[in-house]
Amino acid sequence: MVSNRNVLFISSQETFSVHGMETKLKEMGYTSLYVPLEIKQLQEHADKGELIVYYMDETVSDDPAFLVFLKDLCMEKDKGLILIGAKEEYNVVVKTVPLDCVSAWFERPLDMRKFLQAVEKQFDSMAETLLRKTILIIDDDVAYMQTIREWLKESYQVAMVDSGVKAIKWLAINKADLVLLDYEMPITNGPQIFEMLKSDSDTGVIPVMFLTGQQSKESVLTAMKLKPVDYLLKTINKAQLKEKLDQYFAIQKGKL
Numbered sequence: 001m002v003s004n005r006n007v008l009f010i011s012s013q014e015t016f017s018v019h020g021m022e023t024k025l026k027e028m029g030y031t032s033l034y035v036p037l038e039i040k041q042l043q044e045h046a047d048k049g050e051l052i053v054y055y056m057d058e059t060v061s062d063d064p065a066f067l068v069f070l071k072d073l074c075m076e077k078d079k080g081l082i083l084i085g086a087k088e089e090y091n092v093v094v095k096t097v098p099l100d101c102v103s104a105w106f107e108r109p110l111d112m113r114k115f116l117q118a119v120e121k122q123f124d125s126m127a128e129t130l131l132r133k134t135i136l137i138i139d140d141d142v143a144y145m146q147t148i149r150e151w152l153k154e155s156y157q158v159a160m161v162d163s164g165v166k167a168i169k170w171l172a173i174n175k176a177d178l179v180l181l182d183y184e185m186p187i188t189n190g191p192q193i194f195e196m197l198k199s200d201s202d203t204g205v206i207p208v209m210f211l212t213g214q215q216s217k218e219s220v221l222t223a224m225k226l227k228p229v230d231y232l233l234k235t236i237n238k239a240q241l242k243e244k245l246d247q248y249f250a251i252q253k254g255k256l
Contacts (some may be wrong), residue, residue: 002072002167003039004032005029005030005031005038005050005123006030006031006032006047006048006049006050006051007025007030007031007032007033007049007051007052007053007205008032008033008035008042008046008048008049008051008052008053009021009022009033009034009035009055009120010031010034010035010036010037010042010052010053010054010055010070011034011036011037011054011056011057012037012057012059013036014034014221015055017030017108017110018034018055020112021053021055021110021112021115022034024112024116025116025119028116029039029078029122030119031044032182033048033049035236037059037063037066038066039066039069041169042066042069042070042073043069044254045070046073046077046079047077049079050080050123050126051079051080051081051082051103051119051122051123051126052070052073052079052080052081052082052084053081053082053084053119054070054081054082054083054084054085054093054099055084055085056083056084056085056086056089056090056092056093057085057089058089060085060089060092060093061092064096067093067096067097068096070093070096070097071097071098071101072166074097074098074101074167075098075101075159075160076159076160076161076169076170077159077170077174078157078158078159079101080103080122080125080126081097081101081102081103082101082102082103082104082105082106082115082118082119082122083104083105083106083192084105084106084107084108084110084115085107085108086107086108087107090105090107098146100149100150100153103118103121103122103125104118104122125187132155132156132157133156133157133177133178133249134156134157134158134159134174134175134176134177134178134244135152135156135157135158135159135176135177135178135180136158136159136160136161136167136170136171136174136176136179136180136181137149137158137159137160137161137179137180138161138162138163138164138167138179138180138181138182138185138190138193139160139180139181139182139185139211140162140163140182140185140186141182142160142162144234145160145162146160148180148241150250151238151241152211152241152242152245155236155242155245155246156245158170159174159176160209163187163188164185164188164192164193164196165188166202167179167193167197168196168197168200169201171197171202171206174201176206177206177207177249178206178207178208178209178229178245178248178249179197179206179207179208179209180209180211180232181193181194181208181209181210181211182210182211182212183210183211183212183214183223183227184212184213184214190210190212191223191226194208194210194226194228195226207228207229207231207248208228209228209229209230209231209232209244210223210226210228210231210232211232211233211234212231212232212233212234213233213234213235230244232244234245
C-alpha cells in the first residue's frame with residue numbers, strides 16, 4: 001500500500017451518496033476530501049489526493065473547461081480517476097479525459113463493495129508503480145503519447161505533457177528518470193525544449209531521448225549534435241522501444 005491513502009471526491013454537491021462513500025473509506029483507513037466542481041478549488045486541493053472519485057450528474061457537460069483541467073491533472077500528475085454515474089454522463093467525460101486515465105467506472109445505484117475493491121486495487125497499483133522508473137513523454141500528439149504509455153505502463157511509471165511549458169511545470173514538482181521528447185513540435189520545438197531542460201541545474205541532469213518521424217541522415221545528425229542519450233524513430237514498435245529503454249536503464253544501473 002502507498003503510505004498516503006488520500007481520496008478527493010468531486011461532484012456538483014456533497015450528496016448523501018457521496019457522504020456515504022466517504023464514511024466507508026474512512027472506516028478503511030482512508031482520508032477523504034470533498035471538492036466542488038470548480039477549477040480553482042480542485043487546483044488548490046489537487047496535491048491532497050492520489051485518487052480522484054468523480055460523482056457525475058446532469059451538470060457534467062455544463063463546464064467543458066473543468067473537464068479539460070481534470071484531463072490535464074490526471075495526465076500530468078498521474079492521478080487515478082474513478083467515475084460514478086450514468087452511461088450518458090460517462091460518455092461526456094471520456095470525450096475529454098482519455099480512457100487510460102480512468103481506473104474504473106460504476107453506474108448508479110452504486111455497488112459499494114465493488115467500489116471499495118476498486119479503490120483498494122488502485123492504491124495497490126500505485127504502490128507498485130512508485131517502485132518503477134519514471135518516464136516523462138513530451139509530445140503535442142496526445143494519441144501517440146497514449147499509445148506509448150499503454151506500451152510501457154506495465155514496466156514504467158509514465159507521465160505525459162503536450163508542451164515544453166507544461167514539462168517545466170511538471171518537472172518542478174516531480175522526478176523523471178528519463179524524458180522522451182518529440183523532435184518536431186509547434187511553437188516550441190524539441191531542440192528548444194531540450195536546451196531549456198539542459199540550461200536548468202535541476203533538469204539538466206535528466207537524460208533525454210528524442211522521438212521523431214524524420215528518418216533522413218541530416219535530421220539524425222542534427223539531433224545527435226545536441227547530445228541526447230539516444231534518437232528513436234516513431235516507427236519503432238512496442239518490443240523495440242521496451243528493449244531500448246530496458247537496455248538503457250540496465251546500463252545505467254551497472255554504472256552505479
